[in-house]
Amino acid sequence: MNLNEILEWRYATKKMSGKAVPQEKVDYILEAARLAPSSSGLQPYRIIVVTDPEIKEKIKPIAWDQSQITDASHVLVFAAWDNYTEEKIKAVFEKTLTARGLPLDRMDAYRERLWGMYSQLTEERHNHHAAKQAYIAFGLAIAAAAEQKVDATPMEGFDPNALDEILGLREMGLKSALVLPLGYRDEDNDWLAGLEKYRTPEEEFIINK
Numbered sequence: 001m002n003l004n005e006i007l008e009w010r011y012a013t014k015k016m017s018g019k020a021v022p023q024e025k026v027d028y029i030l031e032a033a034r035l036a037p038s039s040s041g042l043q044p045y046r047i048i049v050v051t052d053p054e055i056k057e058k059i060k061p062i063a064w065d066q067s068q069i070t071d072a073s074h075v076l077v078f079a080a081w082d083n084y085t086e087e088k089i090k091a092v093f094e095k096t097l098t099a100r101g102l103p104l105d106r107m108d109a110y111r112e113r114l115w116g117m118y119s120q121l122t123e124e125r126h127n128h129h130a131a132k133q134a135y136i137a138f139g140l141a142i143a144a145a146a147e148q149k150v151d152a153t154p155m156e157g158f159d160p161n162a163l164d165e166i167l168g169l170r171e172m173g174l175k176s177a178l179v180l181p182l183g184y185r186d187e188d189n190d191w192l193a194g195l196e197k198y199r200t201p202e203e204e205f206i207i208n209k
């Protein structure tokens with residue numbers, strides 16, 4: 001199957017079977033997310049992999065009681081940096097330059113320009129910008145899961161503050177942005193399985209100029 005056929009196959013699974021996703025497939029999906037591009041290469045987000053049934057039980061009620069949270073074997077939580085600081089940016093740039101064997105001052109001018117821009121913004125805007133980067137990794141994880149014939153449900157339907165509390169994210173300087181349960185569709189009990197996929201028609205969606 002090519003990528004578009006894979007994307008046609010996948011859907012936001014509403015009922016999962018409880019069957020576990022093999023670890024190597026989870027690792028592959030996480031690697032696709034790790035390889036995602038991000039603004040200035042900062043990767044201002046982390047992925048928390050929840051497999052503990054007790055933690056999943058705690059998350060379910062604050063995620064609109066969505067059954068995928070407990071029926072998925074792995075629940076990926078995409079969490080964005082709560083803010084940008086000069087130190088955080090410097091640390092990433094230094095690691096990048098070290099990995100490339102380049103002088104550590106090579107990106108100083110760029111970093112100063114970047115911080116000049118970010119330092120004008122509120123922490124809320126920082127977190128919003130960081131979360132936007134997380135969405136790119138999220139999209140790639142969804143595609144990678146589908147390529148592995150693993151079902152996934154993209155989720156914004158949860159209380160982020162409550163999830164941050166359950167996972168202790170505040171202490172890590174993170175705020176939850178998105179949740180992606182991974183598992184396998186329960187075709188017989190999923191009302192969405194087999195329904196036609198609807199997308200805005202191409203002629204309306206694509207605007208040629």
Ligand SMILES: Cc1cc2nc3c(=O)[nH]c(=O)nc-3n(C[C@H](O)[C@H](O)[C@H](O)COP(=O)(O)O)c2cc1C
Binds near residue numbers: 010013014066156157
């Ligand atoms: C960012 C985002 C958040 C979503 N939140 C939820 C959610 O909380 N629960 C759910 O069942 N589906 C959720 N969806 C699934 C969408 O409703 C679904 O992707 C859309 O209707 C297109 O259908 P398809 O994914 O089945 O092709 C979300 C999708 C995205 C991209």
